Amino acid sequence: MNKSEELLLLKGINKKFGPVQILYDVDLSIYKGKVHALMGSNGAGKSTLMKIIAGDYTLDSGTIHLDNQLININSPGEAKSHGISVIHQELNLVKELTVSENIYLGKELTIGFGNFINSKKKALSKTKEIINKYNIQLDPLKKVKDLSIGEQQLVEILKAVSEESKVLIMDEPTAALSAEETKQLFKVITSLKSKGIGIIYISHRLDEIQEICDYVYILRDGRNVSEGLINHFSNERIIEEMVGSQIDNIFPSSDRKKGDELLRVEKIQNNILRSISFSLYEGEIIGIFGLIGAGQSEILNVLFGTKKKADGNIYVKNKLAKISSPIDAKKLGLAYVTENRKEEGLLLELGSEENMVLPSMGKFSSLGIKKQSLIKKVANDYKETLKIKLASISQPVKNLSGGNQQKVILGKWLLTGPEIILLSEPTRGIDVGARVEIYKLLDQLANESRKGIIMASSDADEVIGVSDRIFVVFEGEIIAEIDKSEATRERLMEFASGAKYLKEGV
Template sequence: MENYSQTILKMVNITKRFPGVLALDKVSFELLKGEVHVLLGENGAGKSTLIKIISGAYKKDEGEIFIDGHKTEILGPNHAQKLGISTVYQEFNLVPYLSVAENIFLGRNPMKGSMFPVIDKKSMHSQAHELLNYLGIDINPKTQIWKLGVAEKQMVEIAKIFSMKSKICIFDEPTATLTSEEKGRLFTLIKKFKSEGIGIIFISHRLEEVFEIGDRITVMRNGQYITTKNKKDISKQELIELMIGKKIKEEVREKREISGEEMLRVENLCGDKFRDINLIVRKGEVVGLAGLVGAGRTEVLRAIFGADRCSKGKVYLNGNPLNVRTPQEAVCQKIALLPEDRKKHGLIMCLSVGENIIISSYDFVSKFGVLNKGKILKIIKTYIQKLSIKTPSVKQLVMNLSGGNQQKVIIARWLSANSDLILLDEPTRGIDVGAKQEVHQLIFNMAANGKTILVASSEIPELLKICDRIYVMHEGCISAEFINENLSSDQILHAAFGRDRESA
């Protein structure tokens, strides 16, 4: 028999079927004690299905699972927890109006009294305080959860898992909404888990994180196992090619001649979350807005789009004063916004792909109030083909598409409406590497065709890849402006933390 002494989890030939879909096809996976094992793959590769089988949310159809060398059937989420398996999802499993300590020990509260046992709150708070101190988490155990920020809630979730003495911990996109400083604290905790011998499965679309925190990397594609590599034995480019199944050209931002023609000028713009914003974007230029979470990037874009009110300042479009009070007025001025939360603000999830693409273009496809259905279908099909939107039909509900294809649908909407100024807020958040490269290429193409692009992103490497110039925001103000020539991440980070106020 094989020696599993250092292997906490071993999965052999795991198969999972849904009606009409083979989600996992004989997938094998192994997790060692004290390692961070990164699970990589495009959306639809099977990562989520695999971790749901490990965490007990799904039952496998075929294959074998071994935990600590013993063949095991994971019967459900509660059984998975008893086996020492815990998961930190993006949606936290915390009770808002209970305290930090009460959430950590929920269902396992220390009790006192033998005849009429009650929760021993003093002991609970003492144990929680000791645990948080050990993990280096600076949170008062008596604080109610609803008063905490996203990163602090995540720390409480992690403390809860540690208190349960989990041996396997799954992190599903844990850094999606964290600042770089918060991410650093999370990675410190993960290293603490490693030192305790806990095996960690880490899922992320951000390859920089994979190489920063991972030990081994398993790649999945189309529901199949592709390979497992030590991180030192593989490059970022090789990983991308393994994920998408083909060789790709590495993204290179070509130096372009930008016309001197100003499309957008913002002067001394002030709002609730920003003040004295001054910026210029020229026709055919891609300009970035960098900054930490809460710096005001999103609010600036929303103000230009007419979604948020401004208290003072002026905006000019093509040299003319722009006075838009609503998004509808902005659309009439050929301004488009791809919002940060595409599902809440960008798409109508219960409508089809075609309906979402054409919804801002009805003025162009109707005459005397009568829609030209032939013209509508032609436009929809043109942009599905142009943007390589993967959908079985124009009638497919947009909620059923992957994140990358949903982003493309919003871009198709604004291109079909012939928008000239395109505002992009976190354009690649939550989408896989292959889709991210496709969105970057779309941005390059739009700029080459004379569109003006202002893009806000928390991913500095992304801005360095796609932007001609970058403005950096700190606490609601622009702290620096850079031309993207030999520009480094460090320069942008310094300005984002308010340590720089210069142009370069």
């Protein structure tokens, strides 16, 4: 790329946490009007590098230049003052406020000269200007709580560009978006590029990287291992560089044989679901596929007792099951790996060993006293079995990568000895290396341990690659059952979008 267009330069960045070196002499160049993919397996150092740029961490050594000027970034405030903004996976919006109020929240005095009414009017006017500038379809007077996830993502982008950002960091921006919302986001990114904004784009979705990015940087074990124009990198090459070896097949290829019926669902429904029926067998993985919001996660929530059903029956091993709460479900041998790791799956301030034993605490305490040595032994065993990368099992799980957090949740539920495992979006925001390990584990649990597994996912490739049978959900109803041998991405999407369903008048 043209050196004169270089916007941000990081040179020789090093970072340690205690005795553990995380980054080793990392270099990164961000150019005006370009999208730069930052790739790497969980634990490669991506998050640490981004937090240094965003001012959450300070570097140990190295330099940062912006517009050819040496700068210091010691806080998020300093990063913003230099025109560096971050759009996190977890959106930071006030749901009861409008779009324009969110965009200028905390900046009222600078736009309204101290008068609150003037501030609101000015915020609305300036929001309209930015919306028009970037050709974004959004109502500035609409409350955030009434927006889709994709629209909320656009509000975060507007917040960033309202501060005259030069560099925009996007962390898994499409993780919770539908296909249509992703298209809209990409149009906005193209508009941002045309205004000269440099974008750092972090995603584990390789097809997205190929579509929207101009350049790619790949980290492995805290070091630069490869970089270049995206059209010089196939998906296979990116994966090889990330994991350090060739992966022949992302999905396991074992020929599983199903056994006796474990679970039967008969015509369950509520305000979202409509007459859901299916069976799950020993040694089987069922995929429930649908676009985001179609109802696939709702099915798992009803099965695990976190949501109520209005009608219908659930049978576990041919016995009518009363599931009114997760406690009921757990007693019946069900486990649930939720899609919302940080809010529902983990206690972020605790270590992995404490998180793992929470649902099974009765096994690890006596007369109210925890059996600490047993807890450590079991947690270490699962750390090895699940290949969890961490400095210590006492390390707070909030400091772990997404893939390692997901493995801690899996360990937590495996400790309960379940026969039926429910997973919602199990690899969302997880790199390909960790995905491969999780897919192998699911195959082993079904094939060798004879568990029954239900996986709800909006990733068509994942559902096809892992499942034995696939149920497609559209507007809260199962409208197709497809055997793995007959499943294609196109066929799943045709049903999931409603095109085939409406055409045939099902």
